[in-house]
Amino acid sequence: MPTAASHLFKQRVPAALADRDLKAAMDKAQDGFIGKREQAVSQYPGFEALRELGREIKDHTLAHLDFYLDRYERQVQRNGGHVHWARNSNEARTIILDLCKRANARNVTKGKSMVSEEIGLNGALEESGIAVHETDLGEYIIQLAGETPSHIIAPALHKTKAQVSDLFHAKHQRYGFHQRLTEAPALVNEARQVLRRRYLDAEVGITGANFLIAENGSNMIVTNEGNGDLTRTMAKVHIVTAGIEKLVPTLEDATVLLRLLTRSATGQEFSAYTTLSNGPRREEDPDGPDEYHVVLVDNVRTEMLGNEFRSMLRCIRCGACMNHCPVYGAVGGHVYGWVYPGPMGSVLTPLNVGLEEAGDLPNACTLNGRCQSVCPVNIPLPDLLRRLRRRQHETGLDSRYSRAALRLWTALAARPALYRRAMQWGAVAMKRLAGRRGRLRRFPLAGGWTRSRDMPAPAGSTFQTLYTLYKEGRRR
Ligand code: SF4
Numbered sequence: 001m002p003t004a005a006s007h008l009f010k011q012r013v014p015a016a017l018a019d020r021d022l023k024a025a026m027d028k029a030q031d032g033f034i035g036k037r038e039q040a041v042s043q044y045p046g047f048e049a050l051r052e053l054g055r056e057i058k059d060h061t062l063a064h065l066d067f068y069l070d071r072y073e074r075q076v077q078r079n080g081g082h083v084h085w086a087r088n089s090n091e092a093r094t095i096i097l098d099l100c101k102r103a104n105a106r107n108v109t110k111g112k113s114m115v116s117e118e119i120g121l122n123g124a125l126e127e128s129g130i131a132v133h134e135t136d137l138g139e140y141i142i143q144l145a146g147e148t149p150s151h152i153i154a155p156a157l158h159k160t161k162a163q164v165s166d167l168f169h170a171k172h173q174r175y176g177f178h179q180r181l182t183e184a185p186a187l188v189n190e191a192r193q194v195l196r197r198r199y200l201d202a203e204v205g206i207t208g209a210n211f212l213i214a215e216n217g218s219n220m221i222v223t224n225e226g227n228g229d230l231t232r233t234m235a236k237v238h239i240v241t242a243g244i245e246k247l248v249p250t251l252e253d254a255t256v257l258l259r260l261l262t263r264s265a266t267g268q269e270f271s272a273y274t275t276l277s278n279g280p281r282r283e284e285d286p287d288g289p290d291e292y293h294v295v296l297v298d299n300v301r302t303e304m305l306g307n308e309f310r311s312m313l314r315c316i317r318c319g320a321c322m323n324h325c326p327v328y329g330a331v332g333g334h335v336y337g338w339v340y341p342g343p344m345g346s347v348l349t350p351l352n353v354g355l356e357e358a359g360d361l362p363n364a365c366t367l368n369g370r371c372q373s374v375c376p377v378n379i380p381l382p383d384l385l386r387r388l389r390r391r392q393h394e395t396g397l398d399s400r401y402s403r404a405a406l407r408l409w410t411a412l413a414a415r416p417a418l419y420r421r422a423m424q425w426g427a428v429a430m431k432r433l434a435g436r437r438g439r440l441r442r443f444p445l446a447g448g449w450t451r452s453r454d455m456p457a458p459a460g461s462t463f464q465t466l467y468t469l470y471k472e473g474r475r476r
Contacts, residue, residue, distance in 0.1 A: 036267025
């Protein structure tokens, strides 16, 4: 069972909100992601149709996942590779450790893989005396800093350039780099020089998978740095870690999802590197690994396949939902306490670690619906979060206070006239409390709403009152 510290969400929020560096980094990153996605989508008139096609491909694959998994495994074997099945994180770690030990690995290079974070792979390898070298620049930065990713495609999103400059200056001295660099290209170049040696030393290279293609047994990865290609080709053994939901039937299907992924993630038409791995090196190949292994991880995925959260398995890990989420934008990814942050994480984390552990997450949402509107495979994230809240309520995991509030609301909602009057009184009372400032500094019985900012007072009339007046022609 994966562990998490998601129950600390509420406790971590105040520190995150007070962190000026985090705010600066988040504002810059979110604005960039949102603007670039908007531009890429506006330049592609068929984007909505493509979204629908992407959703259909994922739904079809999930409905026949057993067939496509079987087909994929047979194709990988035909290409000379091996598929390993892991029911949970523990099994996945054991399989990968065994493969590394068989290869006498002392050094492992790794491309970015959220599944490897999910199964806690780095810690397990290091405990066995195997050095893990992250090769994705963002992953490399947070590994140097001793942190975890705060975003699924930009793991070091929470860091400012100045922080990265300080980090490299402190940690790269031992490699003979003594100058403090401040410009991004120079920082990237220094990281490149440190990492180059590691590709040569590694006995095993571990990558993730963006798509696993059933018809030919290929694994597709997309990167902007080319680190995935060096990781997979230079070591003797290439291990792919992926969730079982990464399957797609054909290469054609993968290209549909790829067009959605790059535009939604970084606003690119195409990523800089798109690589297909099919198996170990063939005789006529100039390079490549001697062994090729794919470790397919279930964790709770087959359970989700059979319950009301199946649509979450459509996720292609683009990160658009978190880029557009006001809660994620305000607090960053670390407060979510597990591998996946933002809206998709607020669904996945409780399903993986349990609502007892992650009960705050489905409630860390304003239900504004932006996440679903930008999701390239149209996952109904707000609806899934509501379902988790309902589960929480049905299993008695919500607080006594929220149960009492719900009971009160239910009693009022069942009596429309009383409900209208109560809302009207409430709006007037809030307006009076706000006084001339027009903002509430404290909100009785719901202090969380005003802990970090003032709340604007209502206009004094409810929407329903205004609408009734409008219908009766008494207001324009
Ligand atoms: S839920 Fe949708 S928007 Fe969020 S990461 Fe997954 S595919 Fe992207």
